Amino acid sequence: MDSGTLIAGRYRLDRIIASGGMGAVWRAEDGRLERTVAVKVLHAGLDGSQRPRERFESEAKILAKLKGPGCVEVYDFGEQQDGDRTVLFLVMELVEGMSLAELLHREERLDPARTMRFMAEAAEALAAAHRAGVVHRDIKPGNILIDTDDRVKVVDFGISLFANRSRLTPSGDVLGTAPYVSPEQLRDKGVTGSSDLYSLGAVAYECLAGTPPFNAEDPAAVIHGHLYSEPPALPGDVPVEVAGIVSRSLQKTPEARWESGEILAAAARAATTGQHPVEGTVGSSANATAADVPATARPPFLSPAEPPVTPPARPATVEPPEDGPRKRRRMVLVGIAVAAVLTVFAVVAWSPWTGDGGVSAGDDTSATTEVAATTGEPSPTASNEPSETPSETPTDEATTADSGEDGDAGEDTGGEEDTNNDTVKEGSGEVPDVKGKTTFEARDYLNELGFSNVVATSGMWYGYPEPEHCQVMSQTPNAGETIDYTERIDLSYHYRDSVGTTCEW
Incomplete structure (x- = not known):
């Protein structure tokens, strides 16, 4: 495809604004309705075993089902001949702006009020997806776009999953992006909309702290944090109401998190007013202050403004010495645990890049790490396709459809990498x-x-x-x-x- 190519007799391609492993997204002009649109074109010559055509068509259907202010509008989908090959295309609303990842790169941290507004708008968009039976499964800063009006659009439903639908990748694959992935995704224990709310909580934590809740170069350490650890303390300037919202989103079990995206959105909006919505209601903020935040929403990682009070020391207890068999048994268990940790690290560091996606390790969309479902413990392996996300172009344009292949178990192509070239070079x-x-x-x-x-x-x-x-x-x-x-x-x-x-x- 070249600049100037006419798609379906009406969409004239202008220039690429994002490109990835599965396709490219063009800025284009709709000659019939005289408006600017985003046209996503599937790359030619993709590996047929990845079922790119099915995934591309599934992406179009997912986006078309979503309605709401934080969702992207789909205009058209089809195919046309380009020489001896068939070109699939998807026409969508063009979003002018930048990704949250790019914004955080510029500003490092966001103030609590802005963070909560972004969280509320993203939660409402996710609620629309969940009502349609779609779980996003890869919420991260790169998949949240901020338009020129400072409003949120949730994009890249590339590895999303329809409820009660079969996957397009092996059922053992657990997919997402490591700094933001939920514990149940890592264990492959049934992913629901609550998993998206956990990931959104991790994104909000990064907005407030400048780093994800579990931040390490070793993917095994990140995975262990999601499964077993509490995040480090948020900065002391984060209000208790705001920290409570994030804390409840990051609970290890889905049952302890917010019941829905709508309720989370209402709580996030109320948090910066010093009030909290009444438990179980949508949009209510009546007479509930920080002191009334439920225990499950209390932030265990909140850094208080005053130094914490040291609790009274407990009386020392003396345990009886271990007998020989018991001591030997403990040593054997410790040895097994150490060997398991070293095995996880070795697999992460040295396994070949395989699979059609995975859990991306790193700050946002770095090299992906696939987590195979076992009896409940993570087994990271590396993945071939990175999770790519849209970012800012020279004119601060970001498309809502990501064409990069993001290691998915569902129906999309992952995030896009922005490009600045006005035309696509051949050769x-x-x-x-x-x-x-x-x-x-x-x-x-x-x-x-x-x-x-x-x-x-x-x-x-x-x-x-x-x-x-x-x-x-x-x-x-x-x-x-x-x-x-x-x-x-x-x-x-x-x-x-x-x-x-x-x-x-």
Whole structure:
């Protein structure tokens, strides 16, 4: 496809605004209705085993079912011949703005009032999806767009799942993005709308703290945090009402979280007023203050404004010494636990990139990590396709449909990587050396040269002095190699935990 191509006799392609493993999203003009739209076009030559056509069509049906202010409107879906191949296309509302991931990269933290407003609008969009029987399963900053009116659009239902429908990927795959994935997704214990609310709570936590609730380069540590640990304390300037909303969203069991997206939205809006909606009601904020926040919503990780009071010391107890068999039994169990942890780490670090998606480890949309369902314990493996998300273009445009393949068990293609090139180049070109640039500088430079499929992944880089945050340390293919302009380029970057903002899009 080239700039100027006419789709279905009415949609004239202008330029690519996002591109990924499954397809590209174009800014286009609808000649019949004289309006600007987003046209998503499926790539040619995709692996048939991934069932791209079915997934693309399923995505269109999912988006068409969703109605609400935070949902994207679908205008058209179809196919047409382009030479000897059939081109599938999806026409949608074009959203002008940027992703929340890009906003957090710029601002690091958001104030509580703005965070709660974003959370409320996203929760309402998710409620619309849940009413339609759709679970998103990959809520993260890159899949929340902020338009030019500072309003939220939830996008990329790429790995979403229809209730009571069969999956398009093996049933053992547990999918999502590691810093935001719910415990039940990791255990593959039945994913519902409550899983989306957990992920939204993790996103809100990042907005308030500048980092996800469980932030580590080791995916096994992130997974362990979601399953067993409480998040670190939120900053002391976060009001107790706001922290209570986030805390309840991040409860380990679905039953302890908010009952629905509507109730969460009402609570989030009321939190910044110093009131809390009456339990079990929608939109009510009558006579309920921070003191009335239910115990399940109390933030165990809230950092209080005053130093905490140290509880009285308990009387020391002396346990009887362990006998020989008991002690040996404990040592055996400890040895087994250590071996299991080392095995998880080894699988995460060294397993081949396989599968059609997975749980993305890292700050936002880094290299994905697939979690296989077992008897309840995570078994991370790496995935081939990163979870890609839309980000800001030169004119702050972000499309609501992501065309990158995001390791999914359902029906979409994952997030998109923004591109800045006005036209899509055909043929091939020599890859430049972008090491030393930030991931965003490298992406923009490669896009200008015509390379439209750039992916950033977090690596483990050590040295003195420490590399800069988001600095590209290696690239694949290497500089000097000649590749197709649509071929994927991986940028491995250094991530500083102390900074906490995303280096990806």
